[in-house]
Structure formats: structure tokens, C-alpha cells
Amino acid sequence: MATLFVIKNCDTCRKARQALDAKGLPYQVHDLREDGLSAALLEHILARVPVMEAINRRSTTWRNLPEEDKQDLDANKVRALLMAHPTLLKRPLLDTGDEIRIGYRDGDYDDLKG
Template structure:
């Protein structure tokens, strides 16, 4: 089954949900604020997506981090920041079981099958 990692107040996440609903695809929602992010789940995601691509530097969470935390960011520091602040994970993030789709633009889910 598909898993959509998101936060409820994100407009792009809502568009992704709508696209999945319109295609009639079954999926489960994982709210990063409510459900959190375990180390095992993060490692599952990062096995398919490079950590620097998964780090959302456009988020409010990123902007609110102390400047010291944002300096000299590398893969290890990014991983630790995402673990401490799950909303730093780029979203929506769709786990298809075989692949991870980061973000959402119209047409991104067109090839998915139920």
C-alpha cells in the first residue's frame, strides 16, 4: 500500500491527496507532526533518497532553526536535524513500496497503479 508522508496544513500535501483520491488509489497517511518519525522509518526513506534531497530548506521549520544549526550542513548533520524536527523532511513524500516520490506537481502520480 502507498504511504503519503505529509502535514495537514500543507497545500501541496492536500493536492497530492486529491490526486491519489481522484485516481482511486488506496493509501495511508502518515502525519509527520502527529505520528512523528522513527529512526528506522527515516533510514527506510534515506535508503531510497539522498538525505540532502530529503531536507526541506524552504520550510518554516528550517527558517526558524538557529543559524548555527544551518551552517556547514552535511549528510550526518541533515539526518540528525530531520530526526529532531520531522517537518524538515521534504513533503509530500509518497512511499510506493519500491520508490519514493518527493514533493508533488500535477502529473507526478499519473503512472501509479492501484
């Protein structure tokens, strides 16, 4: 079963859920704020998604970070930031089991099959 990583009050995450529901695709929801992010889960995601693409630089969490945390980013620093602040993970993030898709725009899930 697919897993959709979200933050419940995110409009784009709601649209992604609506798209999956409309297609009748089964999935479970993992709320990053409530459920957090384990090191094993983060490594599972980063094995399929480039590290620098996984961080959401448009999020409120990012904007509220101290400037020194935003400077000189490398893979290790991004991992540490994501572990400390799971809401920095770009979302919605859909793990189908075969692939991981980051973000959502209308039509992004049209090719998915249940």
C-alpha cells in the same frame, strides 16, 4: 499499500491526496507533525532518497532554525536535524513500496497504478 507523508495543513500535501484519491489508489497517511519520524523510518526513506534532497529548506521549521544548525550540513547533521524536527522532511513524500517520490506537482502521480 502506499504511504503518503504529509503535514495536514500543507496545500501541496492536500493536492497530492486529491490526486491519489482521484486515481482511486489506496494509501495511508502519515502526518509528520502528529505521527513523528522514527530512526528506522528515516533510514528507510534515506536509503531511497539522497540525504540532501530530503531536507526542506523552504519550510518554516528551516527558517526558524538557529543559523549554526543550517551551516556545514553533511549526511549526519541532516539526519540529526530530521530526527529532531520531522517537519524538515520534504513533503509530500509518497512511499509506494517500490520507490519514494518527494514533492508534488500536477501530473506527478499519473503513471501510478493501483
